[in-house]
Amino acid sequence: MRFRSLRRSGALGVGVFVGKHWRAAFENETGYVGSMDQLVARGREGLVEAFRSLREAPLLDEAAVEVLPPLRTPPKIVCVGLNYSDHTAESGYKQPEYPTFFPRFASSLIGHDVAMVRPRVSDTLDFEGELAVVIGVGGRHITKADALSHVLGYSVFNDGSVREYQFKTPQWTIGKNFDSTGSFGPDLVTTDELPEGAAGLQIETRLNGEVVQSASIDQLIFDVATLIATLSEAVTLEVGDVIVTGTPSGIGHARNPKLYMKPGDICEVEIERVGLLRNRILDEGEASGLRAA
Structure with a gap:
C-alpha cells in the first residue's frame, strides 16, 4: 500500500x-x-x-x-549519523561502534515539491538523502530478531543540514533543525511492498540533475533492525515514530570546492520502489510553499 x-x-x-x-x-x-x-x-x-x-x-x-510529509507531527524523529562507512570517512570521523543518534523536530519538516529554506544566517545548507522508517508497533527492549515486525513502512528523507551551525558544538542538533530543512515523503510505503528492512534498494541524491550521492541500503553500518533494537534499549518506541537511517558519501560539505545548496537549486532524493522526493531551494524571506518545477 x-x-x-x-x-x-x-x-x-x-x-x-x-x-x-x-x-x-x-x-x-x-x-x-x-x-x-x-x-x-x-x-x-x-x-x-x-x-x-x-x-x-x-x-x-x-x-x-x-x-x-507522510506524518506532520511524529511522536519522535530520531536521526542516525555516520551510518555509511564512506560518509564517515569523508566527514573525518572514526567509524563509531554505536549508532550516532540525534533528534529532529517536527517543526523542521516539509513535504514534496515544497521549498527547502536556506536560512538567512548561513549559506552552508547541505543535502543528505536518507531512508526513513516509520514505526507501526511500539515497544521497549525490542530484539533484533523481532525488530522488523515493528516497522509499518518506509519513506524518503532529505536531512537538510546547516553545516556552519551543525559544527558550532560537538552535538549536531541545531544545525539539523532549522525550519523547513527536513524534507520527508512523498509517500508512505508499507512493508509488504518492499524487501525486509528495505534491503538491497538503491538510494540516489541529485542536485540540479547531477548525481551527488548513490549507494545501496545494504551499505548501512547499522541496519534497520539493529537501529530499532539498539534505540529501544533506552527509549520506548511509539507508533508513528520515525527513524532516519543515515546518508551515504557525497555530501557537499566534504567536496573541494564545497557544494552547498543555493536558491534556485532543485534537490531530488530517490529510493528504488519507495519514491522520489523533490524540493526547490529558496532563501529565507522569499515566498515559501512554492512547488518545484
Missing part, C-alpha cells in the same frame, strides 16, 4: 495509489478517513481499513494539491 498526506484549499486529505492512479478524500467530504497521523496511530490495521475505504474514492487532481 502506498499513501500520501495531502492538503487542498486548506483541507487535509489522504491519498492511496490504486492501479495507475491516486485516489483521495478530504475533510468535509464523504469518505474522509482521517489524517495520516490519525491513521498511522492506529497501526497497520488502521492503514488497511483506510486503503479499503479509499479504493473507490474520487481520482486525485495532483496539480491541485499540496503533498505534506
Whole structure:
C-alpha cells in the first residue's frame, strides 16, 4: 500500500495509489478517513481499513494539491549519523561502534515539491538523502530478531543540514533543525511492498540533475533492525515514530570546492520502489510553499 498526506484549499486529505492512479478524500467530504497521523496511530490495521475505504474514492487532481510529509507531527524523529562507512570517512570521523543518534523536530519538516529554506544566517545548507522508517508497533527492549515486525513502512528523507551551525558544538542538533530543512515523503510505503528492512534498494541524491550521492541500503553500518533494537534499549518506541537511517558519501560539505545548496537549486532524493522526493531551494524571506518545477 502506498499513501500520501495531502492538503487542498486548506483541507487535509489522504491519498492511496490504486492501479495507475491516486485516489483521495478530504475533510468535509464523504469518505474522509482521517489524517495520516490519525491513521498511522492506529497501526497497520488502521492503514488497511483506510486503503479499503479509499479504493473507490474520487481520482486525485495532483496539480491541485499540496503533498505534506507522510506524518506532520511524529511522536519522535530520531536521526542516525555516520551510518555509511564512506560518509564517515569523508566527514573525518572514526567509524563509531554505536549508532550516532540525534533528534529532529517536527517543526523542521516539509513535504514534496515544497521549498527547502536556506536560512538567512548561513549559506552552508547541505543535502543528505536518507531512508526513513516509520514505526507501526511500539515497544521497549525490542530484539533484533523481532525488530522488523515493528516497522509499518518506509519513506524518503532529505536531512537538510546547516553545516556552519551543525559544527558550532560537538552535538549536531541545531544545525539539523532549522525550519523547513527536513524534507520527508512523498509517500508512505508499507512493508509488504518492499524487501525486509528495505534491503538491497538503491538510494540516489541529485542536485540540479547531477548525481551527488548513490549507494545501496545494504551499505548501512547499522541496519534497520539493529537501529530499532539498539534505540529501544533506552527509549520506548511509539507508533508513528520515525527513524532516519543515515546518508551515504557525497555530501557537499566534504567536496573541494564545497557544494552547498543555493536558491534556485532543485534537490531530488530517490529510493528504488519507495519514491522520489523533490524540493526547490529558496532563501529565507522569499515566498515559501512554492512547488518545484
